[in-house]
Amino acid sequence: MKLTLKVWRQNGANEPGRFETHQVEADEHMSFLEMMDVLNEGLLAEKKTPIAFEHDCREGICGSCNMVINGRPHGPNSGTTTCQLHMRYFKDGETITIEPWRAKSFPIIKDLVVDRTSFDRIIQAGGYISVNTGQAQDGNSIAIEKDLAGQAFDAATCIGCGACVAACPNGSAMLFTAAKIAHLGLLPQGEVEHKTRVQSMVNQMDEEGFGACSNTAACEADCPKEISITNIAMMNRAYMGSVLGSQK
Amino acid sequence: MSWFLKFLTSSIGQKLIMSLTGLFLITFLVVHLAGNLQLLANDQGESFNTYAYFMTNNPFIKTTSYGLYFFILLHTIQGIALAIKNRGAKGSKYAVSSNAKTSSSGTKMALLGTLILAFLCIHMGDFWFKMKFTDTLAMVSYDGVDMQVKDLYSRVSLAFSNPILVVVYVIGQIVLAMHLWHGFQSAFQTLGLNHRKYTPAIHFLGKAYAILIPLGFVIIPLAHFFSK
Ligand code: HEM
Numbered sequence: 061m062k063l064t065l066k067v068w069r070q071n072g073a074n075e076p077g078r079f080e081t082h083q084v085e086a087d088e089h090m091s092f093l094e095m096m097d098v099l100n101e102g103l104l105a106e107k108k109t110p111i112a113f114e115h116d117c118r119e120g121i122c123g124s125c126n127m128v129i130n131g132r133p134h135g136p137n138s139g140t141t142t143c144q145l146h147m148r149y150f151k152d153g154e155t156i157t158i159e160p161w162r163a164k165s166f167p168i169i170k171d172l173v174v175d176r177t178s179f180d181r182i183i184q185a186g187g188y189i190s191v192n193t194g195q196a197q198d199g200n201s202i203a204i205e206k207d208l209a210g211q212a213f214d215a216a217t218c219i220g221c222g223a224c225v226a227a228c229p230n231g232s233a234m235l236f237t238a239a240k241i242a243h244l245g246l247l248p249q250g251e252v253e254h255k256t257r258v259q260s261m262v263n264q265m266d267e268e269g270f271g272a273c274s275n276t277a278a279c280e281a282d283c284p285k286e287i288s289i290t291n292i293a294m295m296n297r298a299y300m301g302s303v304l305g306s307q308k
Numbered sequence: 309m310s311w312f313l314k315f316l317t318s319s320i321g322q323k324l325i326m327s328l329t330g331l332f333l334i335t336f337l338v339v340h341l342a343g344n345l346q347l348l349a350n351d352q353g354e355s356f357n358t359y360a361y362f363m364t365n366n367p368f369i370k371t372t373s374y375g376l377y378f379f380i381l382l383h384t385i386q387g388i389a390l391a392i393k394n395r396g397a398k399g400s401k402y403a404v405s406s407n408a409k410t411s412s413s414g415t416k417m418a419l420l421g422t423l424i425l426a427f428l429c430i431h432m433g434d435f436w437f438k439m440k441f442t443d444t445l446a447m448v449s450y451d452g453v454d455m456q457v458k459d460l461y462s463r464v465s466l467a468f469s470n471p472i473l474v475v476v477y478v479i480g481q482i483v484l485a486m487h488l489w490h491g492f493q494s495a496f497q498t499l500g501l502n503h504r505k506y507t508p509a510i511h512f513l514g515k516a517y518a519i520l521i522p523l524g525f526v527i528i529p530l531a532h533f534f535s536k
């Protein structure tokens with residue numbers, strides 16, 4: 061299949077960006093990233109700079125293959141990452157527009173690669189549990205309700221790719237932060253620090269300059285792991301409860 | 309910064325303000341509509357004018373009304389501040405816009421809100437201001453009541469003989485409906501009230517409210533216009 065790609069090129073956060081148009085000959089069995097590889101090999105053969113894009117696992121678990129494809133983070137299919145998107149979902153002769161995540165707190169490093177260390181700092185602020193090392197306790201001695209474990213697991217499927225921020229018209233990181241808070245706070249081991257964690261992670265999220273949530277649910281629609289905005293409601297409740305109700 | 313101020317200026321705190329003031333306005337609209345439907349009574353305005361007299365003179369209602377003005381202002385200022393902050397947090401726009409299945413009016417809340425504010429200025433300038441601060445309203449008295457009240461009913465009826473104003477009211481209510489279509493359920497989500505069992509009911513109630521309340525309001529100018 062013959063495709064026309066309009067790809068965003070930019071050398072750095074403060075450099076001007078522009079679209080570059082390329083033709084590529086792809087196979088419908090290729091993944092989107094393989095199609096990008098073909099394009100880059102062609103560029104290298106012509107002694108041109110290949111298009112910078114992030115990738116690692118290529119199986120939907122690392123959260124690095126981030127691009128906005130025809131206006132949708134990770135492309136048109138729901139519940140998939142770009143590396144899991146196959147070219148059979150595109151038509152021969154189609155023009156595909158590829159852009160980087162756009163949000164103030166995700167400055168562009170090069171082309172389609174953005175700096176997501178703001179997410180790391182949100183995690184550093186409290187996205188962990190402080191357990192001392194030593195003998196692991198027998199798993200069966202901690203009773204966890206099945207539903208709760210399921211909810212925590214659903215939230216834990218977040219791969220931190222940032223599609224929520226990319227999809228949000230406000231560039232808000234609420235879905236990411238809420239998913240992390242839920243996955244830790246719903247389980248007994250994480251519940252201990254839940255109240256302080258909620259405050260420190262939300263504070264860090266605000267400090268990073270992410271927008272507020274207008275409840276448009278664009279994040280949920282484009283999340284490759286289909287994480288629900290129910291988590292955001294849970295976080296709001298926990299944040300208000302923690303600030304107003306706890307000693308800290 | 310005090311912990312409370314920090315809370316109110318956090319992204320969740322700012323939305324809490326939007327949600328609580330929004331829900332207050334939602335409650336107010338029900339009361340406002342219930343009272344104003346008396347404008348449809350065929351009694352030369354007796355029930356409406358005595359009701360209007362009560363509303364402008366009862367000390368409890370008067371106090372509440374100052375709260376109302378304050379909450380409208382707070383909702384407006386906070387809403388515009390959020391819209392500016394959120395636009396800044398997005399930075400640049402995509403060349404191709406998304407067609408994901410999202411509630412599109414959520415992103416247009418600030419625009420819709422500003423239109424509502426413009427409508428409120430026209431609306432209050434026409435009736436509230438004339439009622440409270442001018443002597444342009446005639447006085448009337450009714451059988452069995454030895455007191456004169458301002459004839460706001462006739463002022464309203466006269467205003468609604470103007471087709472341009474009627475069109476402004478129709479548009480104003482459509483805009484309000486769009487604001488509430490997203491806003492009603494959004495306020496609950498902001499408060500953290502999202503529950504598998506109750507959220508579908510809140511969404512349904514919100515949509516019913518967003519249609520029925522503006523519809524109720526819009527009947528009043530239409531009825532007065534077409535009964536002439
Ligand atoms: C009677 C009039 C109004 C009612 C009943 C109303 C109601 C609401 C409700 C319930 C919400 C949802 C709050 C939330 O998401 O938690 C909302 C949001 C909003 N309102 Fe209003 N509103 C009114 C007038 C206005 C006006 C005059 C403005 C002026 C700009 C405005 C601007 C906004 C904005 C910007 C939001 C979205 C905030 C966000 O999610 O980021 N509204 N409104």
Ligand code: FES
Pocket residue numbers: 114115116117118119120121122123124125141142143144
């Ligand atoms: S490359 Fe790891 S999720 Fe796509």
